[in-house]
Amino acid sequence: MIHKLSLRMPPETAADPEAIRKAAAQHVPCDLSDINAVRIDRRSLDARGTTPKFELMVSVYCGQAPPDPCPPKVYPQIKSKQRVVIVGAGPAGLFAALRLIEHNICPVILERGKDVRSRRFDLKAINVQGICDPDSNYCFGEGGAGTYSDGKLYTRSTKRGKIDDILSVLVRHGAARDILIDTHAHIGSNRLPRIIAAIRQTILDSNGEIHFNSRVTGLMISQTGITGVRTPDKEVAADAVILATGHSARDIYGLLKENGISLESKPFAVGVRIEHPQALINSIQYGRNAKNPHLPTASYRLACQVNGAGVYSFCMCPGGMLVPAATAPGELVLNGMSNSARNLPHANAGIVVTVDKPLWENHKNKGPLAGLLFQQALETRAYAAGGKTMAAPAQRLTDFLADKPSMSLPHTSYLPGAVSFPVRQVLGGFITHALKDGFKQFDRKMRGFITSEALVLAVESRTSSPVRIPRDPGTRMHPQLSGLFPAGEGSGYSGGIVSSALDGQLSADAAAGFLGAG
Numbered sequence: 471m472i473h474k475l476s477l478r479m480p481p482e483t484a485a486d487p488e489a490i491r492k493a494a495a496q497h498v499p500c501d502l503s504d505i506n507a508v509r510i511d512r513r514s515l516d517a518r519g520t521t522p523k524f525e526l527m528v529s530v531y532c533g534q535a536p537p538d539p540c541p542p543k544v545y546p547q548i549k550s551k552q553r554v555v556i557v558g559a560g561p562a563g564l565f566a567a568l569r570l571i572e573h574n575i576c577p578v579i580l581e582r583g584k585d586v587r588s589r590r591f592d593l594k595a596i597n598v599q600g601i602c603d604p605d606s607n608y609c610f611g612e613g614g615a616g617t618y619s620d621g622k623l624y625t626r627s628t629k630r631g632k633i634d635d636i637l638s639v640l641v642r643h644g645a646a647r648d649i650l651i652d653t654h655a656h657i658g659s660n661r662l663p664r665i666i667a668a669i670r671q672t673i674l675d676s677n678g679e680i681h682f683n684s685r686v687t688g689l690m691i692s693q694t695g696i697t698g699v700r701t702p703d704k705e706v707a708a709d710a711v712i713l714a715t716g717h718s719a720r721d722i723y724g725l726l727k728e729n730g731i732s733l734e735s736k737p738f739a740v741g742v743r744i745e746h747p748q749a750l751i752n753s754i755q756y757g758r759n760a761k762n763p764h765l766p767t768a769s770y771r772l773a774c775q776v777n778g779a780g781v782y783s784f785c786m787c788p789g790g791m792l793v794p795a796a797t798a799p800g801e802l803v804l805n806g807m808s809n810s811a812r813n814l815p816h817a818n819a820g821i822v823v824t825v826d827k828p829l830w831e832n833h834k835n836k837g838p839l840a841g842l843l844f845q846q847a848l849e850t851r852a853y854a855a856g857g858k859t860m861a862a863p864a865q866r867l868t869d870f871l872a873d874k875p876s877m878s879l880p881h882t883s884y885l886p887g888a889v890s891f892p893v894r895q896v897l898g899g900f901i902t903h904a905l906k907d908g909f910k911q912f913d914r915k916m917r918g919f920i921t922s923e924a925l926v927l928a929v930e931s932r933t934s935s936p937v938r939i940p941r942d943p944g945t946r947m948h949p950q951l952s953g954l955f956p957a958g959e960g961s962g963y964s965g966g967i968v969s970s971a972l973d974g975q976l977s978a979d980a981a982a983g984f985l986g987a988g
Contacts (some may be wrong), residue, residue: 471533471534472530472531472534473494473497473498473529473532474527474528474529474530475494475497475498475527475528475529475530476525476526476527476528477490477493477494477497477526478523478524478525479523479524479526480521480522480523480524481515481523481762481765482764484513484523484524484526484764485764487508490510490526490528491505494508494530498530498532500532500533504532505530505531505532506532506533506534506535506536507530507531507535507536508528508529508530508531509529509531509536509539510651511527511528511529511651512526512527512651512653513525513526513648513651513652513653514652514653514654515765515766517755517756517759520757520758520759521759522756522759522762522765539647539650540638540641540642540647540650543638545568545571545572545672545675546571546574546676547676547677548571548574548576548677548678549574550575550576550987551576552574552576552709552987553575553576553577553578553707553708553709554570554575554576554577554708554710554711554978554981554985555578555580555698555699555706555708555710555712556570556577556579556580556711556712557580557686557711557712557713557714558579558580558581558713558714558715558719558960559581559583559611559612559613559614559670559680559682560613560614560616560714560958560959560970561613561616561958561967561968561970561974562712562714562957562959562960562964562970562971562973562974563579563581563714563957563974564579564613564666564670564673564971564974565636565639565970565971565972565974565975565978566712566714566957566974566975566977566978566981567579567673567678568672568975569974569975569978569979570678570978570981570982571673571676571678573978573979573982573987574987575981575982575985575987576679577673577678577978578678578679578706578708579679579680579681580681580685580701581612581680581681581682581683582683582684582686582719583605583606583607583610583611583683584605584611584612584682584683585611585612585667585670585682586611586612586663586666586667587663587667588606588682589606589611589612590663592606592607592611593607593608593618593793596608596794596796597793597885597886598885600859600860600886602794602796602797602798602799602801602860604797604798605683605685607795607796607797608793608795609716609718609795609797610718612666612667612670612682613663613666614716615716615717615718615795615805615932615959616662616967616970617662617663617666618659618793618805618807619659619785619805619806619807620656620657620658620659620785620787620806620808622654622785622966623636623640623649623656623657623967633968633972634650636968636971636975637650637655637968639669639971640657640665643665643668643672644661644664644665644668645657645665646810654769656808656810656812657810658808658809659807659808660809660810661809685701685721686699686700686701686715686722687700687701687702687725688700688725689711689725689726689729690705690707691729691951694952695951695952695953696708696711696951696952696953696954697953699711709953709985710953710955710981710984710985711953711954711955712974712977712978712981713939713954713956714958714960714961714970714974714977715958715960716959716960717932717934717959718797718932720797720842720846722960723839723937723939724839726939727838727839730950731939731951731954732838732940732948732949732950733837733838733839733938733939734838734939734940735827735837735838735839735840735841735936735937736841736935736936736937736938736962737824737825737841738824738825738841738845738934738935739782739822739823739825739934740823740825740848740897740901740929740930740931740933741781741784741822741823741897741901741905741929741930742804742820742822742893742905742926742927742929743792743804743805743806743819743820743821743926743927744818744819744820744821744924744925744926744927745792745882745883745884745924745925746818746921746923747815747816747817748768748788748789748815748816748817749815750817750918750921750923751768751769751770751788752765752767752768753918754768754770754916754918754919755768755769755916756768766788766812767788767812767813767817768788768817769786769788770783770786770819771783771786772821772912772916774907774908774911774912776823776903776904776907776908776911777904777907779823779824779826779900779904780823780824781821781822781823781824781904781905781907781911782821782822782908783819783820783821783912784820784822784933785806785819785820785933786806786817786819786820787806787807787808787812787817787819788812789808789809789811789812789813789814789816789817790806790807790808790809790812790817790883791806791807791808791814791816791818791883791884791885792804792805792806792816792882792884793805793806793807793884793885794860794884796849800850801846801849801850801852801853802849802852802853802856802860802928802929803849803852803929803931803932804820804862804927804928804929804930805820805930805932806818806819806820814883815883816882816883820930820933821905821908821909821912821930822930823900823901823904823905823908825841825844825901825936827841829900839937841937842936842937845932845936848896848928848929848931849929849931851895851896852928855889855891855895855896856889856891857889859886860886861886861887861888861889862884862887862888862889862927863889863890863891863892863893863896863927863928864876864879864882864888864889864890864891864893864926864927864928865879865891865892865925865926866879866880866922866923866925866926867909867920867921867922867924867925867926868921868922868924869922870905870906870909870926871906871909871910871920873892873894875890875892877890878890880922880923880925882925882927884927888927891928893926893927893928896929897928897929934962934965935959935960935962938961938962938963939956939960939961939962941956941961941963945980945984946976946977946980947980947984953984955980955981955984956977957970957974957976958970958974961973
């Protein structure tokens with residue numbers, strides 16, 4: 471017999487299997503000795519009030535053994551001659567490839583960057599020497615941007631597919647089983663490379679193909695639709711193409727535009743990264759319990775409206791560090807990442823403002839790429855403000871609010887360093903005003919958020935794609951080009967690891983249906 475229970479337990483015992491078993495035994499009609507197992511189905515932290523508690527949804531198995539929540543899965547050997555090119559090896563591309571294998575269709579992944587291990591040397595170059603390789607960086611390369619941004623696994627896109635299926639794939643390839651139960655699960659940037667490499671091996675073992683250093687520079691188009699793609703050194707024929715390039719592949723948008731393939735502008739968000747001492751965030755969120763070693767490193771999620779524009783926290787990284795996420799020389803872009811332990815001394819998050827068409831007027835003659843050009847202009851201004859290096863223009867938060875220069879800056883986790891500069895000159899008036907008002911509202915929700923210990927750094931501009939690649943809601947194909955399936959963040963239809971992976975799976979299903987294998 472299986473009994474479903476909800477338990478509230480203090481942090482000191484919420485991770486103790488025997489304590490959980492004893493607590494569950496008090497609520498089921500069987501003796502402790504008759505309980506075969508107590509499985510946690512969902513775990514979340516309620517830090518409200520003076521005594522934080524973990525809320526556990528559990529299944530108690532009396533007189534029977536529990537099934538494996540994540541049984542092994544064997545992917546078949548591909549026997550079909552049908553081939554689908556997948557452009558990009560981020561979450562959308564990798565999960566599309568796994569799904570195509572299940573349909574007995576050969577995925578051919580073309581990744582402009584390097585494999586996840588080789589990619590590390592280019593990350594060191596951009597951090598230490600300020601050298602940005604436009605094909606291998608924090609955004610481009612095996613695993614995409616998600617590999618080096620904490621590995622957060624929650625999404626609001628619960629109606630778009632089975633999230634548990636995505637999480638199970640990650641567990642089978644090396645992720646901790648805790649991600650199956652935690653409400654705000656994460657993997658950590660130190661663990662993700664190994665998982666990505668394991669997924670690659672699964673694809674190769676099933677006779678799929680993965681080609682690194684293979685940037686797509688052209689499309690092969692016939693009267694019937696797309697027939698493949700071109701790289702600098704070869705043509706790759708395909709029965710269909712899944713475009714899963716991520717939100718930073720600006721050259722792909724240009725390539726589509728050159729071929730007369732329609733694009734659409736879409737709202738996105740830009741702003742700054744803010745960095746606090748993690749101990750301060752712990753104190754604000756946990757109060758007198760801030761030093762309890764059984765509590766997770768504290769995080770936050772904040773949002774408000776300022777004159778009709780959304781201002782919100784984005785990609786909050788507790789116990790993390792800031793990294794340079796530019797994808798071309800002459801740009802400065804900031805992002806955040808955390809390792810699995812989240813034990814570094816700083817907390818950082820993007821604080822961003824929704825950007826819509828009124829701000830694009832300077833680029834109105836550029837049509838659907840106007841937002842992209844607006845985004846790019848911010849990044850080039852930030853680069854110039856930092857001294858034309860990867861150093862970030864920055865102010866103390868109190869100085870940013872007071873429109874005064876910072877005579878000194880607090881220590882930052884950002885390895886290229888920060889230079890004192892009026893951040894308003896990078897962002898412009900509208901974004902600056904919205905951020906100022908937003909920070910004041912956030913301080914009312916989290917007393918102590920505004921402090922001279924907090925550092926504001928520019929610019930956080932890659933929250934999502936400023937461009938959407940249209941697709942038919944039914945077929946998921948581009949309405950102008952048969953066989954082209956836009957997917958993931960670069961298509962403008964998802965954001966984050968889980969929603970991008972789901973979008974990749976659904977696009978693979980659609981491609982299989984198009985080829986008669988659905």
